[in-house]
Amino acid sequence: MNKHLLAVLLTAAMFISPAAFAAGKTADKAIEKVSYLQNIAAEDMPGDAGGAAVITWDVPENAPEDIIYRVYATADDPENKASWKQIAEFSAADKTITANNIKLPFWMWKKGESQYAVKVNGDGLQARESASMLLTAANLDNMQKLLSEQSAALKDSNPELYKETAAIAAKYSAVSAELKKSAAEIMHKTDHDVFCKVEVLKKNKVIETSEHLQTVMKSNWFRADRVNTLFMTFLIIAVFLYSLSRAKKGQSFIRRINGLDAIEEAVGRATEMGKPIFYTTGLYDIEAISTIASVFVLGEVAKKVAAYDCGLVVPHKQFLTMSVCRAVTKEAYAEAGRSDSYKEDSNFFLNPDQFAYATGVEAIITREKPAACFYMGSFAAEALLMSEVGTTVGAIQVAGTDSEDQLPFFFTSCDYTLIGEELYAAGAYLSKDPLLVSALKVQDFGKLLFMVLSITAVILVLISVKTGNMSLQKGVLDLLTGY
Amino acid sequence: MKFIKTYIPLFIVVTIGVITLATYFIPHRAAQTYLDGMNSWLSIIYSYAILVGFVSLFMTHGKKIAKRVEGWGYSLFMFLGFFLMFIPACFSHGKQSVDGIMTGYGWAYQFLFQPLSATMFSVLAFYIISTVYRSFRVKSAQAFVLFICALILVLGNVPVGQAVWETLLGWTGLHIANLTDWLMSVVSVSAKRGIMIGLAVGGVVTCLKMIFTIERSYLGRDS
Numbered sequence: 001m002n003k004h005l006l007a008v009l010l011t012a013a014m015f016i017s018p019a020a021f022a023a024g025k026t027a028d029k030a031i032e033k034v035s036y037l038q039n040i041a042a043e044d045m046p047g048d049a050g051g052a053a054v055i056t057w058d059v060p061e062n063a064p065e066d067i068i069y070r071v072y073a074t075a076d077d078p079e080n081k082a083s084w085k086q087i088a089e090f091s092a093a094d095k096t097i098t099a100n101n102i103k104l105p106f107w108m109w110k111k112g113e114s115q116y117a118v119k120v121n122g123d124g125l126q127a128r129e130s131a132s133m134l135l136t137a138a139n140l141d142n143m144q145k146l147l148s149e150q151s152a153a154l155k156d157s158n159p160e161l162y163k164e165t166a167a168i169a170a171k172y173s174a175v176s177a178e179l180k181k182s183a184a185e186i187m188h189k190t191d192h193d194v195f196c197k198v199e200v201l202k203k204n205k206v207i208e209t210s211e212h213l214q215t216v217m218k219s220n221w222f223r224a225d226r227v228n229t230l231f232m233t234f235l236i237i238a239v240f241l242y243s244l245s246r247a248k249k250g251q252s253f254i255r256r257i258n259g260l261d262a263i264e265e266a267v268g269r270a271t272e273m274g275k276p277i278f279y280t281t282g283l284y285d286i287e288a289i290s291t292i293a294s295v296f297v298l299g300e301v302a303k304k305v306a307a308y309d310c311g312l313v314v315p316h317k318q319f320l321t322m323s324v325c326r327a328v329t330k331e332a333y334a335e336a337g338r339s340d341s342y343k344e345d346s347n348f349f350l351n352p353d354q355f356a357y358a359t360g361v362e363a364i365i366t367r368e369k370p371a372a373c374f375y376m377g378s379f380a381a382e383a384l385l386m387s388e389v390g391t392t393v394g395a396i397q398v399a400g401t402d403s404e405d406q407l408p409f410f411f412t413s414c415d416y417t418l419i420g421e422e423l424y425a426a427g428a429y430l431s432k433d434p435l436l437v438s439a440l441k442v443q444d445f446g447k448l449l450f451m452v453l454s455i456t457a458v459i460l461v462l463i464s465v466k467t468g469n470m471s472l473q474k475g476v477l478d479l480l481t482g483y
Numbered sequence: 484m485k486f487i488k489t490y491i492p493l494f495i496v497v498t499i500g501v502i503t504l505a506t507y508f509i510p511h512r513a514a515q516t517y518l519d520g521m522n523s524w525l526s527i528i529y530s531y532a533i534l535v536g537f538v539s540l541f542m543t544h545g546k547k548i549a550k551r552v553e554g555w556g557y558s559l560f561m562f563l564g565f566f567l568m569f570i571p572a573c574f575s576h577g578k579q580s581v582d583g584i585m586t587g588y589g590w591a592y593q594f595l596f597q598p599l600s601a602t603m604f605s606v607l608a609f610y611i612i613s614t615v616y617r618s619f620r621v622k623s624a625q626a627f628v629l630f631i632c633a634l635i636l637v638l639g640n641v642p643v644g645q646a647v648w649e650t651l652l653g654w655t656g657l658h659i660a661n662l663t664d665w666l667m668s669v670v671s672v673s674a675k676r677g678i679m680i681g682l683a684v685g686g687v688v689t690c691l692k693m694i695f696t697i698e699r700s701y702l703g704r705d706s
């Protein structure tokens with residue numbers, strides 16, 4: 001029995017021992033050959049306009065500090081060694097090149113500090129590939145030109161050779177045209193292939209190289225990182241539509257804005273004094289929201305001016321705004337039934353330069369001595385230059401601006417000042433149109449929403465700091481960030 | 484007529500408004516191409532508006548000179564200033580220097596226009612003094628708070644102010660620099676951010692009013 005057992009054990013040992021020995025050897029090798037590029041992958045940069053990819057791999061545990069990573073990329077043939085461009089180089093000790101550096105919200109980017117992440121900007125690679133093609137095309141063009149010149153001399157002496165040379169020159173020309181076309185296509189292509197590789201160096205010696213990682217840099221159709229903004233947009237639109245439906249039932253209330261109530265008083269005073277009303281739409285052109293709001297207010301002021309039949313002086317710094325204001329003023333006069341009183345030159349162009357414009361306004365206010373001055377729009381250093389002159393001539397002054405830096409100057413030199421969003425609300429307030437007034441409710445809702453969100457976010461962030469729950473903090477901040 | 488004056492402009496406003504809003508959420512290059520196209524259109528419209536602006540400028544001042552209205556000499560001066568810059572600019576093709584040599588336009592810009600602009604900017608300092616004087620007249624509780632804040636900021640920003648503070652209020656243990664920093668980085672910034680949030684919401688609502696054609700005063704009364 002024992003003999004049999006011994007024979008079985010010996011036989012088994014014959015089979016097992018080499019395997020065990022080999023396994024031990026492999027394990028030793030595995031210890032020796034630790035991979036510093038675990039789980040390496042290249043992927044398209046999510047939600048971008050195209051032209052970017054990202055390479056990620058695990059941060060190795062206990063990696064020696066003298067390990068250096070070099071990241072390469074090419075949009076050309078990966079087998080062509082010259083086409084590879086170095087994108088990044090960093091030490092394994094540098095823990096800042098992690099996936100946390102990719103600024104994307106948690107619902108798009110799950111990777112964190114346990115992985116390295118290097119962004120590859122493909123636009124440069126495309127331009128490089130395109131430039132290389134154009135260079136080859138230029139060389140071919142030169143050769144074609146040279147051949148054409150030389151073959152011209154052979155036309156009579158050696159017609160056969162002439163034909164051959166001309167054919168080669170034509171081929172060069174065709175290839176060059178093809179290359180130029182491809183170069184242009186590369187620059188206009190929306191989706192591009194990109195190849196990436198990572199080298200690991202120790203003491204300036206490459207100890208590990210990744211395989212060629214291929215990915216497509218796609219030009220995406222949706223920015224998923226802006227989902228939070230999209231949600232807020234839809235929410236505000238929903239509240240906007242609800243407010244409009246309520247407006248039709250006449251259920252809107254609006255608080256009084258003293259600065260706007262003073263317009264009637266200012267125009268009445270100007271009529272009594274026989275002096276004009278001065279109005280400026282600020283520095284910026286019609287694409288600025290403050291200027292658009294100012295144009296709405298001008299329309300309402302012009303209606304009152306037309307009704308009282310006093311003068312209106314509106315100097316402009318911007319050409320386009322002047323054209324729009326002319327149309328608005330003309331319509332306001334028509335609406336007031338005083339088209340005959342409308343003067344085309346009530347809106348006129350002054351100067352496109354900031355201080356030249358301010359000088360012109362100062363001169364107008366000093367000479368014309370208006371009974372009331374309105375400063376509505378965005379302003380910079382010229383705000384005080386204009387409003388102080390208005391104060392010295394004793395005009396009633398109403399300012400409205402979204403330039404928060406200029407608000408203190410207007411507070412001190414004007415009788416009434418509309419702060420920021422009050423300027424945007426002014427047109428609706430003055431027109432008393434129920435639909436426009438109802439839209440102001442949305443502004444109030446928006447502010448309430450921001451207050452609630454801010455307070456909630458502060459509480460949650462404080463809790464996350466206290467409990468050390470960093471994912472909660474990131475989640476809250478991601479939700480409130482505009483990407 | 485109403486179709487041309489109202490519906491077509493409204494259609495343009497709604498379509499462009501919705502597409503432009505959508506491009507914020509569409510990163511595709513097609514969206515970028517669309518935005519570039521819109522910017523080109525804006526430049527074209529600007530070019531025409533410049534013409535309208537200059538016609539307005541010349542008509543306004545020309546009329547004043549023709550009718551000899553009060554202060555018509557200033558209008559004459561406007562034409563003088565305009566041609567003083569325009570004619571040299573034509574000769575030098577709008578360049579301020581050629582091969583390192585200053586052109587007539589460059590000279591007019593550097594030695595006429597810039598000093599005049601700088602003069603206007605420096606006048607601001609005198610206006611600020613008169614404004615500060617008005618701000619420092621304490622008439623209410625709010626004005627008193629404003630006065631105290633302004634005083635701290637003034638003291639914190641001038642060397643002699645720090646010496647005055649240390650002599651008079653050094654015993655409090657508070658440093659004027661810390662107080663100034665706190666006012667600027669906490670009080671001032673929080674107020675500014677409040678205004679900015681209001682502005683952002685107001686801006687969104689103004690845009691929605693135009694996209695949903697609620698605000699159409701720019702179209703005139705026929706709308």
